[in-house]
Amino acid sequence: MRIRKNIAISENGFIFNPLTGDSFSVNETGIFIIQKLKNGESEETIIRNFMDEYELDTYTAEKDLNDFLSMLQNYQLITNE
Amino acid sequence: MNKRKITVAVTGLNNIDSPGPVIPVIRGLKESETIDVRIVGLSYETLEPGIYMHNLVDKVYQLPLPTAGSTVLKERLKYIASQEKIDVLIPNFDAELHNFIKIQEDLKSELNIATFLPSQAIFDERQKSELGKFGEKYGVKVPESHMINQVLEIRKLEETMSYPLVIKGRYYDAYIALSYEQASSYFYKVVAKWGYPVIVQEFVTGTEVNVTAIGDGKGNCIGAVAMRKMYITDKGKAWSGISLEDDELMKISRKIIENSQWRGGCELEFIKTKKDEYYLLEMNPRFPAWVYLANGCGQNHPEALVKMALGEEVQPFADYQSGKMFIRYSYDQIVDISEFQQISTMGER
Numbered sequence: 177m178r179i180r181k182n183i184a185i186s187e188n189g190f191i192f193n194p195l196t197g198d199s200f201s202v203n204e205t206g207i208f209i210i211q212k213l214k215n216g217e218s219e220e221t222i223i224r225n226f227m228d229e230y231e232l233d234t235y236t237a238e239k240d241l242n243d244f245l246s247m248l249q250n251y252q253l254i255t256n257e
Numbered sequence: 258m259n260k261r262k263i264t265v266a267v268t269g270l271n272n273i274d275s276p277g278p279v280i281p282v283i284r285g286l287k288e289s290e291t292i293d294v295r296i297v298g299l300s301y302e303t304l305e306p307g308i309y310m311h312n313l314v315d316k317v318y319q320l321p322l323p324t325a326g327s328t329v330l331k332e333r334l335k336y337i338a339s340q341e342k343i344d345v346l347i348p349n350f351d352a353e354l355h356n357f358i359k360i361q362e363d364l365k366s367e368l369n370i371a372t373f374l375p376s377q378a379i380f381d382e383r384q385k386s387e388l389g390k391f392g393e394k395y396g397v398k399v400p401e402s403h404m405i406n407q408v409l410e411i412r413k414l415e416e417t418m419s420y421p422l423v424i425k426g427r428y429y430d431a432y433i434a435l436s437y438e439q440a441s442s443y444f445y446k447v448v449a450k451w452g453y454p455v456i457v458q459e460f461v462t463g464t465e466v467n468v469t470a471i472g473d474g475k476g477n478c479i480g481a482v483a484m485r486k487m488y489i490t491d492k493g494k495a496w497s498g499i500s501l502e503d504d505e506l507m508k509i510s511r512k513i514i515e516n517s518q519w520r521g522g523c524e525l526e527f528i529k530t531k532k533d534e535y536y537l538l539e540m541n542p543r544f545p546a547w548v549y550l551a552n553g554c555g556q557n558h559p560e561a562l563v564k565m566a567l568g569e570e571v572q573p574f575a576d577y578q579s580g581k582m583f584i585r586y587s588y589d590q591i592v593d594i595s596e597f598q599q600i601s602t603m604g605e606r
Binding site for chain 2: 194197
């Protein structure tokens with residue numbers, strides 16, 4: 177999973193996709209995940225960091241991350257490449 | 258830097274909720290860093306807002322409606338040319354282009370007015386009614402389209418096409434019909450406004466994306482900027498939009514401009530499907546009303562057109578900024594009745 181080329185992400189969580197013209201706002205947790213994806217970190221690492229940062233159990237962290245990733249995919253913000 | 262002074266005539270001064278491109282074209286020209294442009298506005302109706310925009314339009318003359326034909330148009334332009342030294346003329350309406358293309362050589366030889374228009378043959382090729390052949394010739398996907406002159410022909414088309422169908426006028430207007438009853442009602446609506454033929458088109462689902470482009474007529478695409486509408490009026494016009502960065506769309510657009518050897522400004526309207534396929538819905542033979550966005554993204558298309566009309570070599574724009582938005586607004590001008598009287602009675606102001 178990688179953030180698609182040219183996606184613009186601001187520090188306050190505003191995301192712009194220049195391919196589609198869509199823009200989005202994400203909360204603090206969203207920024208946390210997107211920054212990790214942008215840095216090229218694996219899903220396993222993100223889950224671990226996610227659990228540590230927000231004191232989550234494995235099940236909740238995986239479920240929330242997968243929900244968020246499928247949303248990002250649906251909006252063409254990430255690719256599987 | 259000393260700017261070169263020239264006079265450019267532009268047609269159609271409307272800037273209403275179904276806006277024409279003229280005011281954005283003028284704004285682009287006025288912002289040129291190399292030419293100092295005096296604008297002669299050529300209007301069709303006395304309430305076109307541009308007539309009263311003194312900061313943008315220096316002088317105004319009324320033109321006969323396009324239905325009056327090219328001879329009447331030429332006569333009127335002869336009079337205007339006797340009053341003004343016009344260097345370049347930019348027509349901005351689909352319906353008037355046929356007349357201007359017809360007299361473009363005479364305008365140059367007799368009145369020394371330069372234009373930058375496609376030939377009649379290339380202009381005709383991209384007519385809505387010829388879209389199928391156009392797509393085939395230039396290797397671009399287009400929705401299935403048929404030209405009809407009788408409402409009953411819709412019944413025949415139902416054998417091979419299914420609803421929804423798009424019912425379109427030859428110049429403007431498009432309606433989505435979900436049944437024969439709707440299609441026949443739209444057929445008559447379109448005929449009443451735009452005459453025959455009526456175009457029946459396959460409905461392609463996806464996101465509409467548009468490109469404003471300019472070609473030099475020698476197979477080069479001088480500039481192209483892609484945009485997605487963000488807010489659409491009840492007339493289907495873009496009230497705000499955003500510039501896109503879409504390499505595939507740019508590639509297709511450039512191919513169309515280059516292969517058709519398009520000369521002048523144009524707008525390409527596409528539908529991008531969920532499978533990332535692009536279908537060309539229309540090629541409008543003039544700048545779109547949102548052409549000023551191109552200027553905002555770093556490509557001044559009206560300026561490039563004027564330079565090419567004057568015989569100058571213009572280098573193609575290499576890129577543009579994505580993520581630039583345009584947001585329209587309406588604005589009340591206060592005008593004294595004497596000005597309205599002047600344009601109504603004298604045909605100029």
